Amino acid sequence: MLIRCVHGDIRSVRADMAVVNLFEGTKRPAGATAALDAAIAHPARPPQDRERDAWRHPRQTLLFFGLRPDMTVVEISPANGWYTEIIAPVLKQQGRYHAAVPVLTEDMPEAMKRRDAIYRQMLKAAPDLYGEPTITAYDPADPVFAPAGSADLVLTFRNVHNWAKAGH
Numbered sequence: 001m002l003i004r005c006v007h008g009d010i011r012s013v014r015a016d017m018a019v020v021n022l023f024e025g026t027k028r029p030a031g032a033t034a035a036l037d038a039a040i041a042h043p044a045r046p047p048q049d050r051e052r053d054a055w056r057h058p059r060q061t062l063l064f065f066g067l068r069p070d071m072t073v074v075e076i077s078p079a080n081g082w083y084t085e086i087i088a089p090v091l092k093q094q095g096r097y098h099a100a101v102p103v104l105t106e107d108m109p110e111a112m113k114r115r116d117a118i119y120r121q122m123l124k125a126a127p128d129l130y131g132e133p134t135i136t137a138y139d140p141a142d143p144v145f146a147p148a149g150s151a152d153l154v155l156t157f158r159n160v161h162n163w164a165k166a167g168h
Contacts, residue, residue: 032090035069036062039089044129049082058086065153072096074146076138076156081119083157084130088123092131099123100145103137140166 036059040050053059067073069090078084078099088097104113123130138145140163145154 032063032068033059035090036067036086039086042085042089042129044126045085049085052082056082058083062086062090065155067153068095070094071152072098072150074098074100074151074154076100076145076154077102077159077162078119079158080115081122083155084119084123084133087155088130088133092129097131097133098146098151099133099135100138100143101135103139 040053040058067087067090071091072095073087073091075084075087075098078101084097084099091097099119101116101119102108102112104116120135123133123135134146136144136146145151
């Protein structure tokens with residue numbers, strides 16, 4: 001993948017896939033910077049998750065995508081919730097957080113079932129931190145992640161390679 005930018009303008013793209021949200025006219029969406037900083041630094045985040053911040057750059061990533069505290073955000077396949085720990089608290093007061101998780105089936109690996117249970121428990125155990133997130137279970141063969149037109153921003157992290165491998 002090659003994306004060439006000159007002074008903030010995309011000049012050329014050579015890629016199999018690129019997903020970009022161009023947030024009009026602002027580099028720091030209103031209220032997002034302080035809310036992100038607070039969520040990233042929150043002591044409830046496990047130390048091992050905070051250690052990954054140096055490599056995953058959540059502040060820069062989410063500001064790039066234009067995250068604002070008043071948005072409705074859908075996170076597809078949040079897995080263990082590394083980004084959920086940051087996004088849901090940002091949205092708790094003014095926005096809405098939706099997690100789209102795969103439907104659990106009998107033939108699904110036990111590790112995925114355990115991860116789903118742990119993720120749901122994480123959200124349920126801390127409503128003061130995460131608010132009241134919506135969890136939607138989707139069928140990978142015919143996915144519906146959230147009601148049509150309900151999201152301001154749809155995100156997924158570190159999943160496309162798994163979907164491609166599975167033929168989705």
